[in-house]
Amino acid sequence: MADMLAGRLHLADRTLRMESVAVPEPAPGQVRIRVEAAGVCLSDVHLIDGTLTPLYLPGDVVTLGHEVAGVVDALGDDVEGWEPGRRVLLQAGERDRRGTVFTRGVDYDGGWAEYAVASEDTVVPIPDDLPFEQACIIPDAVSTPWAAVTDTARTRPGEAVGVWGVGGLGAHAVQLLRLVGAAPVIAVEPLATARDRAVALGADAVLDPADPAFRDAVLELTDGRGLDVAFDFAGVTAVREQALTVLGRRGRLVLAGIAGKPVTIASDSPFNYFQQAVLGHYGSESEHVVQLVSLARQRRLDLSGSVSDVLPLAEAEEAVRRVHTKQGNPIRLILRP
CATH class of the missing domain: 3.90.180.10 (Medium-chain alcohol dehydrogenases, catalytic domain)
Structure with a gap:
């Protein structure tokens, strides 16, 4: 040959x-x-x-x-x-x-x-x-966030979600979260161009993580209750720390990005009181890819x-x-x- x-x-x-x-x-x-x-x-x-x-x-x-x-x-x-x-x-x-x-x-x-x-x-x-x-x-760039959204986080319609990092995975997460009915979908990105992209992909709001009023903005967008789900697609320690400060009751932090660093919970008292969770996520299963091909075929996913x-x-x-x-x-x- x-x-x-x-x-x-x-x-x-x-x-x-x-x-x-x-x-x-x-x-x-x-x-x-x-x-x-x-x-x-x-x-x-x-x-x-x-x-x-x-x-x-x-x-x-x-x-x-x-x-x-x-x-x-x-x-x-x-x-x-x-x-x-x-x-x-x-x-x-x-x-x-x-x-x-x-x-x-x-x-x-x-x-x-x-x-x-x-x-x-x-x-x-x-x-x-x-x-x-x-x-x-579709395998990985789309199926990894799809599995994170639907299986690991089990995101439900009407839940308030935050997406940290609007790159190859996070950009698709914004689209997929809208597809399952999450609201509001808040994209968190330090790059202005990436924030603009998040808006074009359907984010309800975009925030700069360095904004001193960041936490107040999240609470205002969620009527004071905080996030139901926070997705770390950046794989950055500072992202996890920030996300934990804006989780609401029974809020879930999903680690889809890999930082190779310890995950630190500042205090177990509020974490336990609000019954919050940190969930690890990696890749996807074969059925997630098949589901996404079907969604693309039916014009639900562009x-x-x-x-x-x-x-x-x-x-x-x-x-x-x-x-x-x-x-x-x-x-x-x-x-x-």
């Missing part, structure tokens, strides 16, 4: 190299897809800079990319129900029988390549009118504004630089082979 271009992370020196590698052959139970679009996530940047390290990667080199969409190209033995040419996206990972989660582009080769292989049960069909550039970001730019796969290093420096304040950059 011919060779292909792939973005390979070498863990020994934490370098991303664009390399020519063999096109993978699908093993029994696997499907090979021709990649049409792959998202660039902040997690990819953290893998390169050493903030994150694969837990289950058997070697020290991996093709990055856990947000992937394309066309079925070839089938391994014993695969049924799929045919070449079918438009699909790939789940961001898979779980083994013991419950261990293996993440695509982290623990095994991902989609920053011309072709990728996947277990057949991680392949999800997408409608013909859903662009690959939008479909590829991801057209999520694609900040599309770059050739060969320019993966430039895409990583732009995400790292937040150049242009992107929601998602997409690589196209």
Whole structure:
């Protein structure tokens, strides 16, 4: 089989190299897809800079990319129900029988390549009118906040919510919270451009976390009761500390961002009295991706504004630089082979 271009992370020196590698052959139970679009996530940047390290990667080199969409190209033995040419996206990972989660582009080769292989049960069909550039970001960029909103927080209609960080995850959280009927949806962002984006995405109010009147503003927006749910999509210690000061009775703080730092509750007395909770959140389950594809198909979810730019796969290093420096304040950059 011919060779292909792939973005390979070498863990020994934490370098991303664009390399020519063999096109993978699908093993029994696997499907090979021709990649049409792959998202660039902040997690990819953290893998390169050493903030994150694969837990289950058997070697020290991996093709990055856990947000992937394309066309079925070839089938391994014993695969049924799929045919070449079918438009699909790939789940961001898979779980083994013991419950261990293996993440695509982290623990095994991902989609920053011309072709990728996947277990057949991680392949999800997408409608013909859903662009690959939008479909590829549903796993993770959209499904992670969707799972945080619907499962971890169990957000109910009419609940007052705050979203700290309106980047790749938080921007979608604003849309999804409106979809489930949360109100008001308050976006908290230090960047003025990101606050403007939050308004365009449907936030009922936007606040600067550095505003001395921040707590008073939240109480005014919530008729004095405080937030029912606060979402930390920034992964910053100061965010958690601030969010805890504006939680209401039975309020939940959901940690969707990863700070790698201790979580501190200033005083257990009000925390206990108001029966508040801190909830950890990570990723999503396969059904969340399927739900979102259905919502997109039924025109309940518009991801057209999520694609900040599309770059050739060969320019993966430039895409990583732009995400790292937040150049242009992107929601998602997409690589196209």
